[in-house]
Amino acid sequence: MDDRLYIFDTTLRDGEQVPGCQLNTVEKIQVAKQLELLGVDVIEAGFPISSPGDFNSVIEISKAVTWPTICALTRAVQKDIDVAVEALQYARHKRIHTGIGTSDMHIKYKFNSNREEIIERGVAAVKYAKRFVEDVEFYAEDAGRTDNEYLARVVEAVIKAGATVVNIPDTTGYCLPEEYGAKIRYLVEHVDGIDRAIISTHCHNDLGMATANTISGILNGARQAEVTINGIGERAGNTSLEEIAMIIKCHKSIPVQTNINTTKIYPTSRMVSSLMNMPVQPNKAVVGRNAFAHSSGIHQDGVLKNVQTYEIMDPKDVGIDDNSIVLTARSGRAALRHRLSVLGIDMDGERLDKVYEAFLRLADQKKEIGDDDILMLAGADRTAGHHIKLKYLQVTSGVGVRPVASIGLDVAGEQFEAAASGNGPVDAAIKALKCIIRRQMTLKEFTIQAISKGSDDVGKVHMQVEYDGQLYYGFGANTDIIAASVEAYIDCINKFRK
Ligand code: KIV
Ligand code: ZN
Numbered sequence: 001m002d003d004r005l006y007i008f009d010t011t012l013r014d015g016e017q018v019p020g021c022q023l024n025t026v027e028k029i030q031v032a033k034q035l036e037l038l039g040v041d042v043i044e045a046g047f048p049i050s051s052p053g054d055f056n057s058v059i060e061i062s063k064a065v066t067w068p069t070i071c072a073l074t075r076a077v078q079k080d081i082d083v084a085v086e087a088l089q090y091a092r093h094k095r096i097h098t099g100i101g102t103s104d105m106h107i108k109y110k111f112n113s114n115r116e117e118i119i120e121r122g123v124a125a126v127k128y129a130k131r132f133v134e135d136v137e138f139y140a141e142d143a144g145r146t147d148n149e150y151l152a153r154v155v156e157a158v159i160k161a162g163a164t165v166v167n168i169p170d171t172t173g174y175c176l177p178e179e180y181g182a183k184i185r186y187l188v189e190h191v192d193g194i195d196r197a198i199i200s201t202h203c204h205n206d207l208g209m210a211t212a213n214t215i216s217g218i219l220n221g222a223r224q225a226e227v228t229i230n231g232i233g234e235r236a237g238n239t240s241l242e243e244i245a246m247i248i249k250c251h252k253s254i255p256v257q258t259n260i261n262t263t264k265i266y267p268t269s270r271m272v273s274s275l276m277n278m279p280v281q282p283n284k285a286v287v288g289r290n291a292f293a294h295s296s297g298i299h300q301d302g303v304l305k306n307v308q309t310y311e312i313m314d315p316k317d318v319g320i321d322d323n324s325i326v327l328t329a330r331s332g333r334a335a336l337r338h339r340l341s342v343l344g345i346d347m348d349g350e351r352l353d354k355v356y357e358a359f360l361r362l363a364d365q366k367k368e369i370g371d372d373d374i375l376m377l378a379g380a381d382r383t384a385g386h387h388i389k390l391k392y393l394q395v396t397s398g399v400g401v402r403p404v405a406s407i408g409l410d411v412a413g414e415q416f417e418a419a420a421s422g423n424g425p426v427d428a429a430i431k432a433l434k435c436i437i438r439r440q441m442t443l444k445e446f447t448i449q450a451i452s453k454g455s456d457d458v459g460k461v462h463m464q465v466e467y468d469g470q471l472y473y474g475f476g477a478n479t480d481i482i483a484a485s486v487e488a489y490i491d492c493i494n495k496f497r498k
Contacts, residue, residue: 002255002256002257003223003255003256003257004223004256004257004258004259005218005223005224005225005248005256005257005258006041006042006198006200006223006224006225006258007039007040007041007042007224007225007227007241007244007245007258007259007260008040008041008042008044008071008200008224008225008226008227009035009040009042009043009044009226009227009228009229009241010044010202010226010227010228010233010238011031011035011228011229011232011241011272012028012031012032012043012044012045012046012057012061013044013045013046013047013073014044014226014228014233014234014238015228015229015232015233015238015272015276016028016046016276017233017234018232018233018234018276018278019464019471019473020276020277020278020462020464020473021232021276021277021278022473023275023276024053025053025056025057025060027275028045028046028057028060028061029057029060029061029064030271030275030344030345031229031271031272031275032045032061032064032065033064033065033344034264034267034268034271034344035065035068035229035268036065036066036067036068037261037264037268037344038241038260038261038264038265038268039258039259039260039261039264040068040241040259040260041068041069041224041259042068042069042070042071042095042224043061043065043068043069043070043071044071044072044073044097044226045057045058045061045062045070045071045072046058046061046072046073046087047072047073047074048072048073048074048080048083048084048086048087049074049075049079049080049083049084055083055086055087058070058072058084058087058088059087059089059090062087062088062089062090062091062092062094063090066092067093068093069091069093069094069095069135070088070091070092070093070094070095071094071095071096071097071137072084072087072088072094072095072096072097073097073098074096074097074098074125074129075098075099075100075125076098076099076100076121076122076124076125077125078125078128080098081096081098081125081128081129081132084096084129085129085132085133088133093135094133094135095133095135095136095137095164095165096129096132096133096135096136096137097137097138097139097167098125098126098129098136098137098138098139099122099125099137099138099139099140099141099167100118100121100122100125100139100140100141101118101140101141101142102118102122102140102141102142102143102146102150102151102154103141103142103143103144103145103146104146104147105142105145106141106142115150118154119153119154119157122138122140122154122157122158122161123157123158123160123161125138126138126158126161126162126163127161127162130161130162134164135164135165136162136163136164136165137163137164137165137166137167137200138155138158138163138165138166138167139167139169139202140154140155140166140167140168140169141169141171142169142171142172143167143168143169143170143171143183144168144169144170144171144172144173144174144175144180144183145171145172145174148182148183148186148187148190149190151168151183151186151187152186152187152190152191155168155187155191155194155197156191156192156193156194159191159193159194159196159197160193163197164196164197164198165197165198165199165200165224166187166197166198166199166200167200167201167202167224167226168183168184168187168199168200168201168202168217168222169202169203169204169226170202170203170204170210170213171202171204172204172206173203173204173205173206173207173209173210173235173236174206174207175203175209175213176209176213177209177212177213177215177216178216180201180203180213180216180217181213181216181217181219181220182220183217184199184201184216184217184220184221184222185220185221187199187221188220188221198223198224199217199221199222199223199224200222200223200224200225200226201213201214201217201218201222201224201225201226201239202226202238202239203217203226203238203239204233204234204235204236204237204238205231205233205235205236205237205238205239206235206236207236208236210231210236210237210238210239210240211239211240211243211244211247211285213239214227214239214244215244215247215254218248218254218256219254223256225239225244226238226239227239227240227241227244228240228241229241229242229268229269229272230242230269230272230273230278230280230284230287231243231284232272232276232278240284240285240286241260241265242265242269242285242286242287242318243285243286244258245258245260245262245265246262246265246285246286246313246317246318249262249313249317250312250313262317262318262319263316263317263318263319264319264344265286265287265318265319266287266318266319266320267319267342267343267344268344269286269287270343270344270371270372270375271343271344271345271375273372273375274372274375274376274378274379275375275379277460277462277473277475279449279460286313286318287318291315292311292315292320319342327339327359327363327368327369327374328363328367328368328369329360329363329364331359331363331369333352333353333356336352336355336356336359336374337352339371339374340352340355340374340378343371343374343375343378345375345378347378355377355378358377359374359377362377362458362479365456365479366456366457366458366479367456372458373458376458376460376477386490386491386494387411387412387494388409388410388411388412388437388490388493388494389409389410389490390407390408390409390410390483390486390487390490391408391409391410391415392407392408393405393406393407393408393429393482393483393486394406394407395425395428395429395482397424397425397428402421402422402423403421403422403423403424403425403427403428404419404420404421404428405419405420405421405422405425405428405429405431405432405482406418406419406432407419407429407432407433407436407486409433409436409437409490411436411437416436417436418432418433418435418436419432419435420432420434420435425482426446426482426485426486429482429485429486430443430485430486430489433486433489433490437493439467439493439496440467440468441465441466441467441492441493442465442466442467443463443464443465443489444464444465444466444471445462445463445464446461446462446463446464446485447461447462447463448460448461448481448484448485449461449462456479457479458477458478458479458484459477459478459479459480459481459484460475460476460477460484461475461476461477461481461484461485461487461488462474462475462488463475463476463485463488463489463491463492464492465489465492465493467492467493467496468496472492472493472495472496473492473495474487474488474489474490474491474492474493474494474495475487475488475491476488476489476490476491
């Protein structure tokens with residue numbers, strides 16, 4: 001019988017730290033419920049002391065899910081732990097994740113401390129957390145660059161203090177797979193009492209080795225993997241859940257099994273990508289748009305003869321069912337509701353009616369409506385409560401003429417209109433908008449991306465606007481990319497007020 005590998009999902013903590021990926025509490029609950037359906041063992045729901053929003057999300061997620069353990073992050077600081085305990089009060093199964101940096105770099109520059117004092121602080125934090133919860137995980141931040149002998153001393157001390165899980169993060173994504181595996185093996189072989197705790201991997205992808213390092217850790221004795229959906233996370237991201245789950249499913253030689261229902265992987269990936277406005281790269285393993293697309297003639301020929309010639313996994317195993325992906329203008333409300341529920345969104349009544357109306361409008365402009373479009377439509381009513389809304393936009397542009405835009409805005413119920421010219425249609429539209437919203441704001445980043453393919457596609461726009469020394473992220477999606485750009489700009493402005 002294979003060992004159990006526990007899946008610890010940190011999409012809502014390490015993943016959500018990514019600029020522009022912030023979710024509100026309702027969205028976090030939606031993701032948490034989907035993670036429960038997916039079968040994750042632990043949901044890291046936030047870092048409660050970091051903000052009232054994180055605190056509240058941990059409370060609400062604790063109420064919303066039943067089976068997974070809800071975990072809250074802290075530093076090795078009593079106040080952090082007190083706040084985490086309060087945030088976890090409604091969780092049926094709760095865990096505190098506390099820790100401290102253990103590499104010489106962290107000890108010297110972050111803490112201006114020494115190795116012995118760091119052990120004392122780690123031990124004190126675990127002991128303090130143990131007063132409130134049974135399940136305490138300790139992280140040795142930057143363990144990837146911590147020397148193994150010292151790391152073993154830290155791990156031994158915190159297990160003695162009561163840690164049930166010991167997390168060995170490769171915080172900077174520096175380790176080679178062999179090196180990371182050897183680190184885990186060293187702990188298995190040198191730490192007294194290691195059998196009383198579960199060793200956890202937590203790998204970052206700075207050099208593209210997060211998945212390889214995690215697998216190496218598992219092969220050497222780790223029994224929990226910390227992962228995120230689509231591999232989102234700080235900088236180049238964290239290990240992606242879908243890759244680990246499918247590697248374990250495909251490679252029977254790895255002696256572990258997970259509780260993941262792999263058919264929920266694709267809907268979860270789409271949901272997270274859509275809510276976080278974070279596109280999945282087309283060639284992303286397991287969940288990318290091209291992951292199962294065979295374009296070369298030789299491959300297509302082979303796949304038609306026997307699908308296993310070029311496919312090592314069945315798309316259905318990850319929840320991709322090609323026949324049901326595309327909806328058209330002739331699809332009914334029931335088909336839309338079914339597709340939404342496959343994608344993890346349960347919707348009925350007035351809300352469904354609204355999304356269905358928007359769906360029909362889009363289907364008139366685009367022949368085929370894919371999952372990304374549907375998720376975009378389902379998220380579109382998030383703008384309903386916005387202070388500033390785009391009422392109309394008209395743009396004239398072309399070759400040999402200076403682009404001109406006129407715009408109508410609803411600002412808290414009051415109607416405004418303005419017109420401007422610019423060096424392109426987006427520039428003209430934004431200048432017109434700035435004639436109404438007279439604030440000192442600077443566009444810092446602007447990306448346009450097609451959701452799927454075809455000239456009738458929906459364009460997604462991500463923007464970053466600086467206002468009053470702060471950066472705000474906005475998102476827009478529309479078949480008209482100029483309208484999508486203006487929507488994204490307005491999305492940024494609506495955030496100034498929060
Ligand atoms: O990467 C890291 O070290 C972390 C810890 C806070 C667990 O995210
Ligand atoms: Zn991390």
